[in-house]
Amino acid sequence: MKNLVALLLAALMLLACTALAEIDPSIPTDQTTEVVFWHSFTGADEETLLRQIEAFQTEYPYIAVKPQYIGGYNDIHTELASANAAGVGVPALCVINVPRLTSYAEDDVVEDLNPYIEAFADKINFADFYDGMTTAMNNGGEQTALPFGQSGQIFYYNKTLLGELGVSFPEKLEDMDAFLKTVSEATGKPALEIHGTDNAYFYCMFCNLGAYMIDVDTNTTGLGSEVALDLIKRIRSWVDAGYVKWVDTDVGNTLMLDFTSGATASVLYTSSLYSSYKAKAESGENGAVFEVGIANQPMGITNYQFVAGATLILPSCECNTQAQKNAAFLLASYLTAPKQQLEWATVSSYYVTRKSASTDPQYAEAYQALLEELPETAVIDLNSYVSKTKHPLFDKCGDVFENYMSEIMNNGMDPEEGWEMMIEEINDTLADA
Amino acid sequence: MAKKTRSVEVNGRQIRLRPERYSWSDFFMALPAVLLLVLTTYYPIAKLINISFTDWRLTSRTYEYVGLKNWIWLFTSKTSTKYLLNSIKVTLIYTFFNIAIDLGLGLVLAHLFNRLTKPYGAMRALIFMPRYIAMSTCGIIFLWMFNTDYGVINRMLEWAGVQNHINWLGDGKLALTSILILTGWHGVGYSMMIYLSALLGISRDYYEASSLDGATPLQQFRYITLPLLSPTSLFLFITTFISSMKVYQSVDVMTGGGPRQQTEVMVYYIYRLAFDDNRIDRASVVALLFFVVLLIVTASTMRITNKNVHYEA
Amino acid sequence: MMKKLTKHRRLPRIGLIVRTAAAVMITVVMVFPLFWMLSTSLKTESEVMGSTLVFWPSVPQLENFTYVINKVPFFRYMLNTAVVTAMQMASELLLGIMAAYAFSKGRFRGKHLLFIVVLGAMMIPLQVTFIPLYIMVAQVGMMSTYWGIWIAGAVSSYTIFLLRQAFMGVDDSYIEAAQVDGMSKLGILFKIMVPMCKPTVITVALTAFMNGWNNYFWPKVIVKEQNMYLLTVGIQKLRTSYGGEVTNNYHQIMAGVLLSVIPVFIVFAIFQKHMLSGFTKAAMK
The missing domain is CATH 3.40.190.10 (Periplasmic binding protein-like II)
Incomplete structure (x- = not known):
């Protein structure tokens, strides 16, 4: 930082x-x-x-x-x-x-x-x-x-369900695994759905572990660190276990439907939808009546919000x-x-x-x-809000990041292989200015 | 040919027509259309050539001439060659299958629906109907039908026993297929109609004569229908080829080129360079390359296929 | 006439049944998305988005249609679309017929070169060239005007190509006879060539109509005034956007789509007969 x-x-x-x-x-x-x-x-x-x-x-x-x-x-x-x-x-x-x-x-x-x-x-x-x-x-x-x-990029969670299960939404990234496991095993459904086509949502977790998209000094990506690879592998293991669903098509509609119909216990999306999610969940419009809670990005070594x-x-x-x-x-x-x-x-x-x-x-x-x-x-x-690295190619690098995350999470690409390809492509993009 | 003297017979007398000359009035008949085309397509191309030698970013208000820098970038930069080759590959695959669907399926449907009864007429009209609706809106319909968890397609497959929802648009191996389904659905009625009108134009005498000679329907199709349809096929081939190479709208609505450029066709790549990267200078270079390649491929396709076309007497 | 046409294939009854069954099945598959559009346009939001699949709404919601009409100046969009489509059809056909005649039967210097110019234009996608064109149109002050929308589709090389093919099929002797009768070139064109190629002309006219009505990309960029939108663009503006990300309120969009295609259905219902009569004429020659 x-x-x-x-x-x-x-x-x-x-x-x-x-x-x-x-x-x-x-x-x-x-x-x-x-x-x-x-x-x-x-x-x-x-x-x-x-x-x-x-x-x-x-x-x-x-x-x-x-x-x-x-x-x-x-x-x-x-x-x-x-x-x-x-x-x-x-x-x-x-x-x-x-x-x-x-x-x-x-x-x-x-x-x-x-x-x-x-x-x-x-x-x-x-x-x-x-x-x-x-x-x-x-x-x-x-x-x-x-x-x-x-x-902000926040987590919406099913407060009623979490209350019944006696768990609270994790404030720290390290508590995520246990939370996802508990909830998912209790419900038989994903515990979390992540917006996968806009890096703004999941990038924050990487940042809070110290892996940044662009290192301005070396003009390369900080996602090349082992920390980033570990997190990618970790998310992939959540996806494989059925704890997490990575949503990358028709995202806005899917997240809303899955959350308000009770198909998932939480979603990571924009805070500006709070009133709309709340209204839908409380009226039971899509078949599940519950109270909505929201949480900030969980803490890693830092607790930035963007x-x-x-x-x-x-x-x-x-x-x-x-x-x-x-x-x-x-x-x-x-x-x-x-x-x-x-x-x-x-x-x-x-x-x-x-x-x-x-x-x-x-x-x-x-x-x-x-x-x-x-x-x-x-x-x-x-x-607690900070700004992301200001770089004209940030968005473009973000696109590459999103692309590979989708491939790794949903299309069976090997995490390590995908990560290596991603690093190469982002670095090429940065070098190509 | 132009200087040949012709004569016609009128009331038993030979009348010599004036020797054929170049005619200004013919030229002026073609002129308005040509001028408008030059204005709306060639003038922009000329502008793009100009831009290709600058460093103009779309959002920037000034630019400088940088010589061949963008052209060198096109052929040497790692990212450019990678994306370029990918987009060429995707475009060619799309074009191949789209032609196969439009021509192949179109011909099959034309045969199937070749009955001039009212119910068949109604069915033809229904099959043609998708073509009435803008691709930009058809895309929205299909986006919804293809939705992984809530789309009607996966839900109906669920009844049929397919429990795992198919990720139609998010899976790289399937996304292009989904786009092909959309464009095929949209376009096949048109080629069916064109084929049908050509089929109806074939004289019945051919079939009757060959029936007397004992030809089977399959032989009739192979030796009469297909050759006589070849001008129509050529026409459909060329137009479908060009429109497939230019495909943009369906990709834009359905996948936005994703997942990971696996549906990124050439026009989409050019558009992305110009608007996502703001690099209209680079976009111009790719656009010009695209234009030249398409021109050469189309011209040579026309030349080759023209030789194999049988025109009806 | 019908008997004559189908005489050569004396399909046994069972064959006809199989064929009709196949035809009906294919038609059902092809029509399904349209049915889905209709049924979606009549649903409530929860029926569309609900977790159970609703094939046909229990109570058809006509509110979706009133919503669309109240939300945007829908009839104004329809008028805009009709005007631009008519302008494009007129210029595309008139200029196209003239050019096609010149390129098929005319004799002038540079004919082949100019025809290549015409064909080449077919290969240039607007998505690639629209920036210079946009700048040009904007600088002459035609942005958000009918003429500004019209110009990008004023001529179509596709039309010229198609008509030229048809005109080439007309025997020269007709033209020569007309020349002997002292008919002018325009007379030959509109009294002989066009009637003789009626099916093609109708096909081309319908294509021009569809392209005009469904034009989306160019009108979207060139029109900035809300009441100058065309239907296709207006429909996209019905989509909701949350946090700058466009999502789909399908039931309302589909209502808009349905309203927008009704005029097209009417035009086609009228012209369908002409199309078929064109086919039949071709069949009887």
Whole structure:
């Protein structure tokens, strides 16, 4: 973790030294400024978002927001990249996930938000965000994005079942084996299902044992360590024993169905689904009525949790005027303000990104309501969140990681052989920049 | 040929037609289509050639010319050659089987459904129906049917006694088969219809004459039907070949190229380079290679098969 | 007529039964996914996602359809799709017929070269070339417009290829006779060539229709305005996304798919007769 600290320090120093570029923060009030906003939210999330945008427009009648649902992060990335290439049709405000930010910052397609944070200091209160989140969105001193709709990679477990069996969900990785064995042997079903097509979910376990995806100093992968191989073998043995199911097709639907129908005792997935899982499990919609519990990533030698989920970026395309960018930033600060974040968290169980939400008395009532609705989402200690290695090839290496994990877990590839091939491929990828 | 003088007989008199010349009006009839094609396909290709000499990352707003760097990367880099060869292999396997399904099964179905009665007409219409629906949406239907634990296919197999759920899309050995099932289902009705119209076009006299000579139905098929269908087969072969080589949509919805690139066809690889890696410079190089290879293979296929085609008199 | 066509194969009764049984079985297998789409579109979420397999919902849910219509401007999408499809069919057919005539019966310098140019275009997938095309369309301000969607499918080399094959089969003497009668080139084209190749023209027109209606990739990238979406794109936007990952609310999506294909079914129900009459004509020659 030395690297991370060093990087952080470097980032802070850069931040301190860089003279902030000045922007003209004015937004004309005598004419309408249009803000096109691309997002990835559907259902209740989208309704909340639209409601908040509506309220924003009442407050700023001279700003017209055009929210557009584009699709998942991959769809947004594709559309954003092509719009950028054409220099036309780029939104003023856009939702994107954390791993993309590094390459966006390197390619200079997003605005550095620091001057905006400076200019709109009274609107944004930037220091109030959890540091782990904002640091994850900081690239070499440049604030690339604002945290919005943040979530973690957590374990959902069947609290009722675990209570009957008299076991609790392990807090330490070393206790995992015993837990899985007990539960699985008692139920005859998998004790855990893991989201296998996004490394964000299972990578954390590797990190907490000291195996990192990219070692920046040597430009090779840290997954080449024996620790990583041991964990791979260990997970494979769980899969072989039927304790763990590695889900790699139609993942979202399968995890939800398996969990809420009682086909598995726990799943590893995004925290933002808490309210939806909870509602389904408590109503017994899919045939099993139970209480849902959630747990953080188990501790290894460290107990890191990673920041993931949506962020807000301001594309730097000249096709949007400075006034539009200002208006977009204003909208971003509005949407990320404590009040809106609390509402957001209550409806959709995203994490509250603001420290003051739990401390400031003016939010006490809303926070209390949130605690009653989703007790565990809110009490996860957001200070324990750290950021992953920032590297433009992180995602690509992650793809290789996912590919081989699937092969080893589901298609009978020999763990050691697969691991060797994986290491070679990731290293080749890194060398091929 | 162009300079030959022709004459026709009208009312018993020979009338000499003007010697054939190049005609501008013919040229102008072809021009609008050609111009639009140049604009929508060749202009982009020219742009890609340009991009292939730069270091343009898709998300970046500036680029520099780097000479042959991307071309050298294509042929020397370990990752590029590995993925490239893999995608060529996958594309060829897919193409082979897709042609086999479309042509083979299409011909069988055309024979089976070659009865001009109402029920058969209705069944033909039903078999053709999948072709009405966009591949992007068909993919969603099949994604659901192929779901390992909740999909209708595995559940029906369960009744039939297959207790272990088949991992249709997650198993490298099966994923391409699943895609072939989807594209075969989607496309076979079309080739059946084309074959059927060709079958109906074959004069009955051939069959009647050969029946009198004592030919069996199988011999009739081998020596009459098949040769007379060869122009249709060639047409279907070429068009299916090209569309199979270009396959993208079904792979995108069903597997996203996975598991571990085992369904990563060429177009998908190019797309991945451009959008997952943001390396449109490298994507351009692979795209150009793909285009050239496809052009050569198609041209030579047409040349070879043309010799073996029997055109009906 | 029907008797005449089937006379050569005097299948014994048992043969016909076996054949019909096979035909019905194959049809059932082929139709099953469509049936599954219909049945899914009428289910509740728990019937779709439930742990027991439901073949047909106990109470058909028409809410899924109203949900789709209320969620997105569905009829607007249908109109957009119809307009673009009509535009593409018109240009594809008109330009295609003209070009096919020029390449089959015409005489001009560079004919073979230009035809290779046309064929070559068939080999270029849009997924590979769309970035430069996208930039071009965006820079002339045609993004999110009908013309912008139209242009990528304005001509089809496939159509030209198919029509040329058919036109080559028309005997030159017809054209020469018409020339003697003083008919113009366009007259020859539309009064002789097209009617003589009616089955091919209908096939090509239907293909153009299907391609236009089912066009997905290009409209998805070129349209950024929500009310300019085509049906195929609109349906994908019905999918839900959690944490930036798209999942499938199958019952609602299938309702959308079903609504979107109804016009296609109608068009085909009308043209099916023409198609068959085209076949029969070919059979009687």
